[in-house]
Amino acid sequence: MSKGFGMSDGTLDCLIVGAGPVGLTLACQLQQFGTSYRIIDQLESPVIQTKAAAVWSRTSEFLAQMGLFEQFKETGLACYGASFFADGKRVAQLNLDSIDSLYNYVLMIPQHTTEKILRDYLAEHDGGVEYGLQLQAVEQSQDQVSVTLESGETIVSRWLVGCDGAHSSVRQALDLPFDGKKLKSQWIVADVQIEGLPLGDEILLFMHEEGPTGLFPLGDNHFRMVAETDDVMDTNNLGRAEFEVERLLKARISGDDLQIHDICRAGYFSIDERQVSQYKLGRVFLAGDSAHVHSPLGGQGMNTGMQDVNNLGWKLAMVAQGKMRESLLDTYHEERHPVGEWLVETTSKGTEMLTNRRPIMATFRKQAARFLSSLPPVQNKIRNTLSELDINYRDQTLAQEPKFIGKGWRFQKGIKSGERAPDGSVLVSGEENRLSTYIRGCYFHLLLFDSGESRAWSEMSDIAASIREDFADTVRIHFIGAKRVGPEIAKEHYLYDHKEELHNIYAATEPSAYLVRPDGYVTYRCQPIDQVELLNYIGDWCTS
Numbered sequence: 001m002s003k004g005f006g007m008s009d010g011t012l013d014c015l016i017v018g019a020g021p022v023g024l025t026l027a028c029q030l031q032q033f034g035t036s037y038r039i040i041d042q043l044e045s046p047v048i049q050t051k052a053a054a055v056w057s058r059t060s061e062f063l064a065q066m067g068l069f070e071q072f073k074e075t076g077l078a079c080y081g082a083s084f085f086a087d088g089k090r091v092a093q094l095n096l097d098s099i100d101s102l103y104n105y106v107l108m109i110p111q112h113t114t115e116k117i118l119r120d121y122l123a124e125h126d127g128g129v130e131y132g133l134q135l136q137a138v139e140q141s142q143d144q145v146s147v148t149l150e151s152g153e154t155i156v157s158r159w160l161v162g163c164d165g166a167h168s169s170v171r172q173a174l175d176l177p178f179d180g181k182k183l184k185s186q187w188i189v190a191d192v193q194i195e196g197l198p199l200g201d202e203i204l205l206f207m208h209e210e211g212p213t214g215l216f217p218l219g220d221n222h223f224r225m226v227a228e229t230d231d232v233m234d235t236n237n238l239g240r241a242e243f244e245v246e247r248l249l250k251a252r253i254s255g256d257d258l259q260i261h262d263i264c265r266a267g268y269f270s271i272d273e274r275q276v277s278q279y280k281l282g283r284v285f286l287a288g289d290s291a292h293v294h295s296p297l298g299g300q301g302m303n304t305g306m307q308d309v310n311n312l313g314w315k316l317a318m319v320a321q322g323k324m325r326e327s328l329l330d331t332y333h334e335e336r337h338p339v340g341e342w343l344v345e346t347t348s349k350g351t352e353m354l355t356n357r358r359p360i361m362a363t364f365r366k367q368a369a370r371f372l373s374s375l376p377p378v379q380n381k382i383r384n385t386l387s388e389l390d391i392n393y394r395d396q397t398l399a400q401e402p403k404f405i406g407k408g409w410r411f412q413k414g415i416k417s418g419e420r421a422p423d424g425s426v427l428v429s430g431e432e433n434r435l436s437t438y439i440r441g442c443y444f445h446l447l448l449f450d451s452g453e454s455r456a457w458s459e460m461s462d463i464a465a466s467i468r469e470d471f472a473d474t475v476r477i478h479f480i481g482a483k484r485v486g487p488e489i490a491k492e493h494y495l496y497d498h499k500e501e502l503h504n505i506y507a508a509t510e511p512s513a514y515l516v517r518p519d520g521y522v523t524y525r526c527q528p529i530d531q532v533e534l535l536n537y538i539g540d541w542c543t544s
C-alpha cells in the first residue's frame with residue numbers, strides 16, 4: 001500500500017527517490033502545494049549518520065516559509081560566530097550576527113534530527129516515506145517515467161526526482177557521468193563531548209601542520225568534529241577511529257584542561273569533488289548529492305541540496321497543476337547548475353588552501369586569516385556566501401527587467417530581478433509582522449509599492465483587477481504603502497511599511513512593482529509600473 005499524497009485519479013505527479021534531507025524537503029513542499037508524490041528509500045528504516053550539522057540562514061528562511069522553522073529552532077543551537085586558531089592562538093574571528101536575515105546565525109542541528117522533523121511533518125499530513133524500496137531501472141517516454149524497483153514492482157509517474165545521494169542510481173540509469181575527482185586526503189568525523197575549549201558556542205577551526213580540525217557546537221559541550229587525518233588502512237575499524245579522534249584533538253588543540261569524553265559515531269570518509277553536467281534529462285531531475293558533491297568544510301552540501309528543491313518544488317507543482325508552461329522546468333538546470341559548479345570550485349580552492357602541507361602555506365594561512373578578518377567588506381562577503389544569501393538567478397531566462405529600468409538611479413542599483421526578495425517589518429491591522437509571512441505558498445507575489453502619492457493607487461487598482469481576472473490562482477497581490485491607512489482598493493491586502501524600511505530596500509521612491517517567485521526571488525520589477533509589460537511577462541509563463 002503506497003503512502004504518498006493526492007493520487008485520487010490514479011496519476012502520480014512525482015516520484016522522489018531517496019529520503020535524505022533533500023528528498024524529504026521536496027516531499028514536504030509537494031505535500032504543501034497539493035501535488036501528488038511518492039517518496040521511496042532503499043533503507044529498511046531511517047539511520048543515524050554523522051553528516052551535516054549546519055543549517056545556514058537561507059535554508060532557515062526557506063524552512064520558515066514552509067512553516068517548519070520553529071521545530072528546528074526548538075531543537076537546534078543558534079551559533080553566532082566562527083573562530084580560527086593557529087599555534088594555540090585565535091588568529092581570526094567571523095561574526096555571523098550581522099548576516100542580513102532574520103536568521104542571523106547558523107543553526108547547529110544534526111542531520112538525522114533535520115530528517116526526523118521533515119519525516120514527522122509528512123507523517124502528520126498523511127504522507128510518509130516508503131522504506132525498503134530500491135530503484136533499479138528508469139525508462140521514460142514523452143509524457144511519463146517508469147521506474148522498476150528491485151522487487152519487480154513498477155511505479156509510473158509524470159516526473160521523477162533523483163535525491164538518492166552521491167552514488168545515485170537515477171543518475172546511473174540516465175547514463176550521466178559524474179565528472180570530477182576524488183581527493184587524496186583522508187578525513188575523520190565523530191560526535192564528541194569536550195570540556196576546556198577556549199569557546200563553547202562558536203564554530204572552531206584549528207589550523208595545524210597535520211591538517212585542519214573543525215568543531216561544530218551541538219550544545220552542552222558536544223561537538224561534531226571533522227578533521228583531516230593521515231592515511232588509514234582499515235577505515236572500518238571503529239576502535240581505531242575513536243583512538244584517532246582523541247589523538248588528533250590532543251595534538252591539535254592546546255590546553256591543559258582539555259577533557260575529551262563520549263566519542264561516538266566516529267568514522268572515516270574521503271572527499272569527492274564532482275558535478276553532473278545535466279540536472280534534468282527529459283522528465284527526470286537530479287537534486288542534492290546526486291547532482292553535486294564536494295568538501296564538507298563550509299557546511300554547504302545539504303543546504304545547497306535543499307535550495308535545489310526550493311527551486312524545483314514550485315516549478316513542478318505549478319506545471320503539474322497546469323498553471324505554468326512546461327518549459328518552466330528547463331529553468332531548474334539553468335539556474336541551479338551554475339550554483340553547484342561555483343560551489344564545487346570554491347570549496348575545492350578552500351580545501352586546498354586549508355590542507356596544503358607545505359610549510360610556507362602554514363604562514364600564508366595565518367596571515368590570510370588575519371588579513372581577511374580585518375576587512376569588513378571581505379567578512380561580509382564570506383558571511384553572505386556561507387549563509388547562501390547572495391545566491392541569485394540574475395541573467396537567467398526567468399529574471400526579466402523592462403528595457404527602460406526606472407528613472408531613479410537608486411532603483412537601478414536596488415534589488416534586481418533574479419535576486420532574493422529581502423524581508424522587512426510591516427504593520428497589518430496595527431500588529432507588527434514580517435513581509436515574509438505574506439510571501440508563502442505556491443504563488444507568485446506581486447508587491448505594489450506606492451510612493452505616498454494617492455494618484456498611484458488608481459493605476460495599481462487597474463493592474464490588480466487585470467491580474468485577478470486572469471491569474472487569480474497564480475498571483476497574489478500585496479499593496480505596500482507608506483501611510484498608516486491604505487485606500488479602499490487595497491483592503492485586506494494592505495501592508496503598512498511603518499518604518500519605510502521596505503520602500504528603502506526596494507528603492508521605491510516612485511510607484512514600483514516587484515514580482516516575487518514562490519521560492520522568494522524577484523523575477524520581474526519595474527518603476528514606474530508598466531502594466532502592459534508586467535502582464536506580458538506573467539502571460540509568457542503562466543496559463544490563464
Ligand SMILES: Cc1cc2nc3c(=O)[nH]c(=O)nc-3n(C[C@H](O)[C@H](O)[C@H](O)COP(=O)(O)OP(=O)(O)OC[C@H]3O[C@@H](n4cnc5c(N)ncnc54)[C@H](O)[C@@H]3O)c2cc1C
Binds near residue numbers: 134170189296298
Ligand atoms: C562529515 C560530513 C559533514 C557534513 N556537514 C555538512 C553541513 O554541516 N552542512 C551541509 O549542508 N552539508 C554537510 N554535509 C553534506 C550533507 O551530509 C549531504 O550533502 C547531504 O546528506 C545530501 O543529502 P541528499 O538527500 O542529497 O542525499 P543523502 O543524504 O545521501 O540521501 C540519499 C538517500 O537516497 C537513498 N537511496 C540511494 N540509492 C537509492 C535507490 N537506488 N533507491 C532508493 N533509495 C536510494 C539512500 O538510502 C539515502 O537515504 C556533510 C557531509 C559529511 C560527510
